[in-house]
Amino acid sequence: xxxxxxxxxxxxxxxxxxxxxxxxxxxxxxxxxxxxxxxxxxxxxxxxxxxxxxxxxxxxxxxxxxxxxxxxxxxxxxxxxxxxxxxxxxxxxxxxxxxxxxxxxxxxxxxxxxxxxxxxxxxxxxxxxxxxxxxxxxxxxxxxxxxxxxxxxxxxxxxxxxxxxxxxxxxxxxxxxxxxxxxxxxxxxxxxxxxxxxxxxxxxxxxxxxxxxxxxxxxxxxxxxxxxxxxxxxxxxxxxxxxxxxxxxxxxxxxxxxxxxxxxxxx
Amino acid sequence: xxxxxxxxxxxxxxxxxxxxxxxxxxxxxxxxxxxxxxxxxxxxxxxxxxxxxxxxxxxxxxxxxxxxxxxxxxxxxxxxxxxxxxxxxxxxxxxxxxxxxxxxxxxxxxxxxxxxxxxxxxxxxxxxxxxxxxxxxxxxxxxxxxxxxxxxxxxxxxxxxxxxxxxxxxxxxxxxxxxxxxxxxxxxxxxxxxxxxxxxxxxxxxxxxxxxxxxxxxxxxxxxxxxxxxxxxxxxxxxxxxxxxxxxxxxxxxxxxxxxxxxxxxxxxxxxxxxxxxxxxxxxxxxxxxxxxxxxxxxxxxxxxxxxxxxxxxxxxxxxxxxxxxxxxxxxxxxxxxxxxxxxxxxxxxxxxxx
Numbered sequence: 096x097x098x099x100x101x102x103x104x105x106x107x108x109x110x111x112x113x114x115x116x117x118x119x120x121x122x123x124x125x126x127x128x129x130x131x132x133x134x135x136x137x138x139x140x141x142x143x144x145x146x147x148x149x150x151x152x153x154x155x156x157x158x159x160x161x162x163x164x165x166x167x168x169x170x171x172x173x174x175x176x177x178x179x180x181x182x183x184x185x186x187x188x189x190x191x192x193x194x195x196x197x198x199x200x201x202x203x204x205x206x207x208x209x210x211x212x213x214x215x216x217x218x219x220x221x222x223x224x225x226x227x228x229x230x231x232x233x234x235x236x237x238x239x240x241x242x243x244x245x246x247x248x249x250x251x252x253x254x255x256x257x258x259x260x261x262x263x264x265x266x267x268x269x270x271x272x273x274x275x276x277x278x279x280x281x282x283x284x285x286x287x288x289x290x291x292x293x294x295x296x297x298x299x300x301x302x303x304x305x306x307x308x309x310x311x312x313x314x315x316x317x318x319x320x321x322x323x324x325x326x327x328x329x330x331x332x333x334x335x336x337x338x339x340x341x342x343x344x345x346x347x348x349x350x351x352x353x354x355x356x357x358x359x360x361x362x
Numbered sequence: 363x364x365x366x367x368x369x370x371x372x373x374x375x376x377x378x379x380x381x382x383x384x385x386x387x388x389x390x391x392x393x394x395x396x397x398x399x400x401x402x403x404x405x406x407x408x409x410x411x412x413x414x415x416x417x418x419x420x421x422x423x424x425x426x427x428x429x430x431x432x433x434x435x436x437x438x439x440x441x442x443x444x445x446x447x448x449x450x451x452x453x454x455x456x457x458x459x460x461x462x463x464x465x466x467x468x469x470x471x472x473x474x475x476x477x478x479x480x481x482x483x484x485x486x487x488x489x490x491x492x493x494x495x496x497x498x499x500x501x502x503x504x505x506x507x508x509x510x511x512x513x514x515x516x517x518x519x520x521x522x523x524x525x526x527x528x529x530x531x532x533x534x535x536x537x538x539x540x541x542x543x544x545x546x547x548x549x550x551x552x553x554x555x556x557x558x559x560x561x562x563x564x565x566x567x568x569x570x571x572x573x574x575x576x577x578x579x580x581x582x583x584x585x586x587x588x589x590x591x592x593x594x595x596x597x598x599x600x601x602x603x604x605x606x607x608x609x610x611x612x613x614x615x616x617x618x619x620x621x622x623x624x625x626x627x628x629x630x631x632x633x634x635x636x637x638x639x640x641x642x643x644x645x646x647x648x649x650x651x652x653x654x655x656x657x658x659x660x661x662x663x664x665x666x667x668x669x670x671x672x673x674x675x676x677x678x679x680x681x682x683x684x685x686x687x688x689x690x691x692x693x694x695x696x697x698x699x700x701x702x703x704x705x706x707x708x709x710x711x712x713x714x715x716x717x
Contacts, residue, residue, distance in 0.1 A: 137468070139406030141604070172604040174643040174702040180664040206639050207706040207714030208662075244714070342607050343717055349615030 128161050141169040160190035164197070164229075171201060172341065187215075195219040196227040196234045199241075204345060209241040216241065233258070236271045239278075240345050248278040269295055270337065273304050276312075277346060285312050303332040304348050310356055323361040329353045391439045393456050395419055397474050397531065399551065401460075402568040404468035408600045410549035410568045411469060412535060414528055428526050428535055428548050472566045477555040478530045486525055486532060486554070494583070495561055495576035502576065505585040507543070509536065510592065518592030521546075521599065525554070534563060539597040540589070545648065549599045568600055594645075594653025596698045602645055603690050603699040608717040611646060611701065613686030619703065620715045626680055630672035633710020638667050642677060642703040646687045648696035655681050673710060 131152055138145040146166070153162045164186035170179030183201065186194045199215030202208040219225055219234040226233060239254035255275040259267055276291030289312055295305035310325030333350050395418070400411030416424040417437060423446055426432035435447035444451040444463060451463040461471040479486065495502045501512040509523040522538035532554040539545045550569060556562035563574040596602065609616030630636075638661040645654040657674045661667040681703075690699035706714040 137405070139403075139409070142406050142408070144404060169604070172606065173700055174606065174641045174658070174704075176639070176641055176704075177658070177660055177664055177666055205716055206704050207716045208639070209714075338610070340607055340610070343609045343616055347609060347616055349609060349617065351613075351615035352617055355614075355617070 131156075131159075131162060131165075135165070141173075145169075158189060160186040160194060162186075163189075164194055171205060176206065191218055192222045192224045193228075195222065196225065196232070196237070197229040199234065199237060200227060200230050200232060203237060203241050203244070205342060207244075209244045212241045213238055233262075233268065235261070236268055236274070239271070240274050243274055243278045243281075244345060246281075248281045251275070251278045252282075264294070269298055269302065270304070273302075273308060274346070276308055280308070280312050280315065283315075285316055288312050301332045301335050303329040303336050303353065304346075306332070307348055307353055307356070310360065314356070314360060319360050323357070326353055326357040326360050330357055394439055394444075394453075394461070397529065398461055398471035399474055399533075399553065399566075401470040401472050401566050404462070404470060408568045410547075410551065410600065411471075412548040412551045413471075415471065416529075426528065428533060428551060429524070429537075474531050474553055475555050475564055477532075477553065479532055479554060479557055481557065483525060483527050483532075486557075489557065490525070490534075490561065492585075494579040494585075496579050497574050497576050500574075501579065501588075503583070503585045503588045508540075508585070508589075510585060510588045512588055512591075516591075518588055519595050520589050520592060521550075536599065539648075540592070540595050541649065546598050546600075594651055595647065596645065597648035597696070598698050601698070603697045606700045606702040606717070608701045608703055611688050611690065611699075612684070613688070616717065618686070619684070619717065622684060623677075623680055623703075623705070623712060623715055626683075627676055627712055629710045629712075630670070630676075633670070633673070636669055636673060636710040637708050638662050638669070638706075639664070640669060640673075640677065640705045640707055642681050642705070644681055644701055645698055646689055646701055647698045648689045650687045650689045652681070652684065652687055652701070669707070673707070677705070 134152065135145060135148055138148045149162060149166045153159070153166065156162060163182040167179045167183035167186070170176070170182065180198075180201070183194065183198050187198050195215045196219035199212040199219065202215060203212035216234040216238040219227075220238070225235050227237075235254065235258040239251045239258065242248075242251035242254055252275055255271055255278070258271060259275075272291040272294045276288040279285075279288035279291065289309060292305045292309040292312075295302050299305075306325045306329035310322045310329065313319070313322035313325060330350075330353050333353060336348050336350065337344060338347070396416070398415045398417070400413035400415075402411050403409050412428040414424070414426045414428070414432075416426075418424070421436055421438065422434050423437040424432050424434050425446070437444065437446045439445075439453070442453045444453050449465065451465050451469075453461070454464055454468065455462040459473045461473070463469050463471070481489070491504045491506050493504055495504070499514050503510040503512065504523065507522055508520055510518055510520045512518050520540040521536040522543035523534065523536050526533045526535070533551055534554055535548050535551040537543060537546060537548045549567070550565070551567050552563040552565040552574070554561070555564045559578070561574075561576040561578075563576065565572045565574065608619060612619050638659060641656075641658040641660070643656040643658060644652050646652050655678055657669075657677055659667040659669045659674070687701070689696040691697070702717060704716045705712050706716075
């Protein structure tokens with residue numbers, strides 16, 4: 096009897112250990128970004144295996160917005176907008192507060208879908224989250240840019256004015272003034288446009304875009320000498336051109352643009 | 363007494379269940395003995411793994427990357443834990459012909475087939491080079507340094523080639539590109555398994571699993587004829603960068619690209635309803651040449667949409683006309699990269715161009 100008791104105790108201990116081992120073997124099923132990232136890191140980013148993994152995670156966690164957003168990013172980078180927009184739209188449907196602004200940016204900058212982008216920016220504003228943490232940018236400013244792109248210059252200027260009034264001259268992105276200045280130039284409001292570009296230069300004297308657009312205004316005004324000076328300064332600061340290797344910004348400036356206008360104004 | 367006997371049998375059964383419930387089954391050292399050739403890294407399946415691991419019974423393993431020197435380390439296997447020198451791996455799967463290990467990433471190896479060709483490397487090289495081989499679908503034209511692969515579609519790709527011997531195993535692999543043998547590292551490693559008038563190649567690599575049974579083509583085009591036929595080719599055998607800022611890569615910048623399309627595109631007649639978005643996607647290789655053109659149409663809701671061919675053919679021709687590309691460059695090295703130009707189309711007219 097005593098012998099069997101000792102054997103039973105040993106077996107009980109082993110059983111307890113096995114239960115603990117089984118529990119330790121199981122993966123942590125807590126659904127959060129960190130665990131998803133860890134799992135996706137096992138597959139090569141953007142590889143077929145990675146897509147398979149993320150699709151499985153999306154199926155397993157249908158209420159998670161981060162996953163379909165994450166899937167969309169490499170799709171956009173390789174030009175798969177059909178699947179990319181569908182995936183990002185799923186994220187927006189689940190969590191519009193976080194992802195509406197970003198989808199608007201993709202629609203506006205990548206695709207030229209300005210009307211759709213304005214809807215997304217307005218949604219982000221209505222949900223009181225105008226800051227995009229994915230590609231930094233304010234939905235207010237972006238709405239103005241999209242309006243400008245549609246040729247609705249007065250609306251765009253109003254949007255920019257409201258934004259600057261709401262957040263202050265120092266509370267908006269420096270390029271808000273550039274876009275407002277461009278809209279004013281389009282309406283023939285040359286002095287007001289120049290004033291906007293001057294605001295940028297006062298804040299940051301090495302902004303090539305400010306000098307470039309100032310030069311364009313001078314060209315419109317027939318002031319070739321002033322334009323030449325402006326384009327020279329733009330060329331001087333060409334290494335500071337606002338840029339992103341993944342894609343162009345709206346009104347993206349290129350060195351070739353400055354050189355072309357320099358030739359026009361100075362030669 | 364009887365009760366205790368059955369109770370203990372019950373718990374012994376649970377103990378057996380415990381052994382089976384472990385995260386992975388233990389492997390035996392004997393199963394690992396032998397020569398393994400890397401197939402691919404599961405992290406990025408189209409990335410080659412041209413590595414030989416030869417596990418010996420005496421606890422030493424010879425590790426060799428093709429075209430590099432061999433190194434010898436110690437190894438041991440306890441359960442699923444494989445230790446090679448100071449590196450620890452987990453054996454995730456081990457069968458007769460395949461092995462998967464992992465530390466940060468998962469590596470897939472395959473066991474080599476027994477094939478004693480009874481030739482020297484020099485004899486084998488002479489057997490292969492300056493000949494054309496075919497499996498009825500693909501043709502392989504070898505000169506002394508390069509191989510031109512002609513697919514059934516007529517597409518031609520040229521790479522450098524070499525053979526290497528390890529023990530009695532022979533490997534044929536490719537590297538480089540059409541201009542420079544140093545430009546792409548070793549890949550597409552295949553084991554040569556049979557000669558006897560033919561050339562049998564066993565491939566299990568980053569391209570997948572495939573056996574080639576090649577026969578010599580008696581009346582062959584010359585190597586240079588075939589190479590001359592080839593047009594656009596990727597420099598890399600397995601990677602295309604997703605960098606795609608077209609404006610930064612084109613001579614004259616974004617303005618020139620836009621002008622090219624706006625000045626040369628003609629809105630076709632009867633284009634009402636031809637509205638949505640078109641993505642023009644192509645590759646610019648490390649030499650600045652473009653190819654692999656695609657036109658992907660979407661309606662205004664981003665669903666697939668087939669624009670009429672008067673639009674798509676025009677846009678394709680305009681893509682092909684663009685000759686001012688610079689290759690994607692990082693620290694003085696040039697890479698193949700995708701380029702993307704997006705067009706918003708309204709009733710057949712280009713409304714905006716983005717990239």
